[in-house]
Amino acid sequence: MGALGRPRRSCLAVPGSSVKMLGKAQGLPADQVFLDIEDAVAPLAKPEARKNIVAALNDGGWGDKVRVVRVNDLTTPWTYRDVIEVVEGAGANLDAIMLPKVQNAAQVQWLDMLLTQIEKTVGLPVGGIGIEAQIENAAGLVNVDAIAAASPRVETIIFGPADFMASINMKSLVVGQLIPEYPADPYHYILMRILMAARMHDLQAIDGPFLQIRDVDGFTEVAKRSAALGFDGKWVLHPGQIDAANEVYSPSQADYDHAELILDAYEYYTSEKGGKLGAVMLGDEMIDEASRKMALVVAGKGRAAGMSRTSSFTPPDKG
Ligand code: GLV
Numbered sequence: 357m358g359a360l361g362r363p364r365r366s367c368l369a370v371p372g373s374s375v376k377m378l379g380k381a382q383g384l385p386a387d388q389v390f391l392d393i394e395d396a397v398a399p400l401a402k403p404e405a406r407k408n409i410v411a412a413l414n415d416g417g418w419g420d421k422v423r424v425v426r427v428n429d430l431t432t433p434w435t436y437r438d439v440i441e442v443v444e445g446a447g448a449n450l451d452a453i454m455l456p457k458v459q460n461a462a463q464v465q466w467l468d469m470l471l472t473q474i475e476k477t478v479g480l481p482v483g484g485i486g487i488e489a490q491i492e493n494a495a496g497l498v499n500v501d502a503i504a505a506a507s508p509r510v511e512t513i514i515f516g517p518a519d520f521m522a523s524i525n526m527k528s529l530v531v532g533q534l535i536p537e538y539p540a541d542p543y544h545y546i547l548m549r550i551l552m553a554a555r556m557h558d559l560q561a562i563d564g565p566f567l568q569i570r571d572v573d574g575f576t577e578v579a580k581r582s583a584a585l586g587f588d589g590k591w592v593l594h595p596g597q598i599d600a601a602n603e604v605y606s607p608s609q610a611d612y613d614h615a616e617l618i619l620d621a622y623e624y625y626t627s628e629k630g631g632k633l634g635a636v637m638l639g640d641e642m643i644d645e646a647s648r649k650m651a652l653v654v655a656g657k658g659r660a661a662g663m664s665r666t667s668s669f670t671p672p673d674k675g
Pocket residue numbers: 456492515516517518519520564565
């Protein structure tokens with residue numbers, strides 16, 4: 357699924373150990389849910405979490421949410437059992453497996469092959485289950501291009517800021533916080549690096565969690581930084597963050613209307629009737645083919661988010 361595929365503006369983390377939260381998440385307006393067997397679940401609770409997740413996927417009503425399960429990373433002994441139990445048990449009701457702390461392409465290829473084996477065994481379409489790759493350490497970031505290219509199943513590249521900051525010894529305890537001693541945004545390089553790899557392979561780029569769940573203004577401020585770069589969405593850890601994410605990662609109504617206007621106007625002006633013009637003034641703005649491409653991005657995000665336009669293009673009266 358490409359960068360303009362199913363919306364993933366808000367990706368809700370749901371601990372697989374909590375039957376209550378697995379139930380509640382189904383009714384929340386997040387674009388995606390990821391049911392977690394990794395860091396939100398204690399080691400002793402992981403076997404139970406796998407079972408809870410299979411039951412919730414098969415019996416729950418998830419609407420048109422993207423349904424993802426986050427398994428444990430490949431340095432642990434749990435990963436293969438997570439994948440086998442969840443996909444054998446609920447593969448028909450699952451869109452993707454999220455692999456955290458990915459370090460290289462081989463880890464993604466391992467998951468791809470295991471998924472293929474399970475799909476063949478249980479009679480699911482081969483290649484139907486996607487992969488979400490979470491970048492959470494220096495090795496993952498350095499290898500992000502190869503990770504993005506490792507399998508046609510990869511749909512998203514996700515930034516995992518908490519683990520990432522720990523792995524590179526970044527001196528902050530608040531995810532997303534700018535560091536007073538350092539004048540630039542320390543996340544900028546990481547986000548851009550992930551974004552380039554994602555776009556090169558037509559994948560979605562997803563920003564990770566903001567842990568101060570009661571501080572919705574703080575969440576919004578941090579989300580706006582990755583949204584401005586072009587990220588498609590962000591994790592949400594609490595229902596209170598969902599509306600903010602859905603808003604920040606959708607175009608504003610004015611930008612959406614303007615993008616649709618440019619598309620209509622450019623189609624008209626480049627046509628025989630409009631004078632076969634390749635560069636033209638639209639109000640005070642010069643538009644050309646590159647404007648159409650920029651407008652397509654904004655219009656695509658708006659359409660995927662179900663927005664409707666509030667204005668239309670009227671061709672000039674040539675008298
Ligand atoms: C998410 O998994 C993170 O480490 O930020």
